[in-house]
Amino acid sequence: MMLRFLKRLWFIIAHPATHLSLGFLTMGGFVMGIIFWGGFNTALEVTNTETFCISCHEMRNNVYEELKTTIHYTNRSGVRATCPDCHVPHSWPRKIARKMQASKEVWGKIFGTIDTREKFLDKRLELAQHEWARLEANDSLECRNCHSMESMDITRQSKRASEAHERFLFTGEKTCINCHKGIAHQLPDMHGQDMFGASTHSPQPMTPVQGDSAEVEAYIRTAED
Amino acid sequence: MLKRFAFALALLVALPLHAENQLGGIRPDTPLAEESEAPQIPPVINADVKQVRNYPDQPPLIPHKTDNYQIDLNVNKCLTCHSRTAVEDSQAPMISVTHFMDREGQTLGTVSPRRYFCTQCHVVQHDAEPPVVNGFVDVDSVLGHMQGAATGGE
Numbered sequence: 001m002m003l004r005f006l007k008r009l010w011f012i013i014a015h016p017a018t019h020l021s022l023g024f025l026t027m028g029g030f031v032m033g034i035i036f037w038g039g040f041n042t043a044l045e046v047t048n049t050e051t052f053c054i055s056c057h058e059m060r061n062n063v064y065e066e067l068k069t070t071i072h073y074t075n076r077s078g079v080r081a082t083c084p085d086c087h088v089p090h091s092w093p094r095k096i097a098r099k100m101q102a103s104k105e106v107w108g109k110i111f112g113t114i115d116t117r118e119k120f121l122d123k124r125l126e127l128a129q130h131e132w133a134r135l136e137a138n139d140s141l142e143c144r145n146c147h148s149m150e151s152m153d154i155t156r157q158s159k160r161a162s163e164a165h166e167r168f169l170f171t172g173e174k175t176c177i178n179c180h181k182g183i184a185h186q187l188p189d190m191h192g193q194d195m196f197g198a199s200t201h202s203p204q205p206m207t208p209v210q211g212d213s214a215e216v217e218a219y220i221r222t223a224e225d
Numbered sequence: 226m227l228k229r230f231a232f233a234l235a236l237l238v239a240l241p242l243h244a245e246n247q248l249g250g251i252r253p254d255t256p257l258a259e260e261s262e263a264p265q266i267p268p269v270i271n272a273d274v275k276q277v278r279n280y281p282d283q284p285p286l287i288p289h290k291t292d293n294y295q296i297d298l299n300v301n302k303c304l305t306c307h308s309r310t311a312v313e314d315s316q317a318p319m320i321s322v323t324h325f326m327d328r329e330g331q332t333l334g335t336v337s338p339r340r341y342f343c344t345q346c347h348v349v350q351h352d353a354e355p356p357v358v359n360g361f362v363d364v365d366s367v368l369g370h371m372q373g374a375a376t377g378g379e
Contacts, residue, residue, distance in 0.1 A: 179305075
């Protein structure tokens with residue numbers, strides 16, 4: 001039964017249409033192509049709005065609430081960043097790649113991975129690390145979509161900011177996210193995390209003491225007495 | 226009887242004269258029942274220039290903006306520049322060694338929990354005229370004055 005259906009399907013596909021004109025088929029294909037492609041892109045753009053993001057309580061009650069207090073939501077000129085401005089790449093192939101990754105988030109939504117505040121806080125470090133890694137890998141591309149190095153007039157910055165940008169940003173030693181973690185959301189527990197990019201002063205693993213440790217232990221015992 | 230009447234009369238005359246403008250301080254000109262126009266919020270001084278301490282153990286003032294700095298159980302934003310290990314990169318002043326001491330004066334390995342919340346003592350400054358006159362005199366001025374008095378200056 002199934003095999004017969006498949007054979008019939010193959011017959012239809014493999015043979016020329018007998019009743020439909022070539023013009024109808026090509027024009028029909030063209031029109032349907034526009035409709036399907038337009039529909040796909042429209043649907044994609046709908047998922048790329050803040051309204052869509054905060055239609056889930058996980059986003060609305062946690063990260064969106066935190067964003068509201070920051071400079072990227074409220075400021076003197078009223079220009080603001082929405083969720084996808086920072087979290088979705090703007091160029092099309094990268095956007096599609098990110099959207100495919102984001103299908104995991106649909107999984108998370110269905111199974112309630114972070115559907116309570118407590119679950120969210122427990123998972124927050126891991127989620128933040130994903131974003132930091134992503135931004136480190138693409139040289140803070142989403143920051144630079146608005147904050148370009150060429151347009152940054154450091155003479156109009158505070159002394160501290162201009163010095164830091166001159167030393168770390170313009171030399172390419174660090175990228176935006178290295179220093180600006182937590183710029184738009186609260187930070188998770190940062191103990192043991194690098195707040196300032198990789199540094200020579202980050203805690204190093206200790207090397208075991210070489211040589212005779214009995215002497216050291218004996219000394220410690222005398223100190224305890 | 227006459228005395229009492231005179232007192233009441235004096236009160237009646239004096240009260241309206243007085244009630245107009247007796248509040249002083251932050252709202253000098255507006256009567257209590259009326260709402261004054263809110264003054265503009267002054268900007269935070271962001272010059273990165275250290276300011277003088279009024280007495281030696283005054284917590285140093287913060288010479289820059291600290292908007293949205295997160296200081297909680299998870300992270301202390303100030304320490305990303307002012308901690309012992311960060312100052313080489315940031316060139317910011319390191320928190321003083323007193324911040325490592327517990328209440329018995331024992332120096333700990335990291336910041337003592339009682340000194341963790343920076344903004345309990347360290348504050349930013351606004352570019353604003355103080356609404357109340359401050360009569361504080363620097364200790365050097367006091368000493369100078371007393372020396373002058375001792376040598377028979379006044």
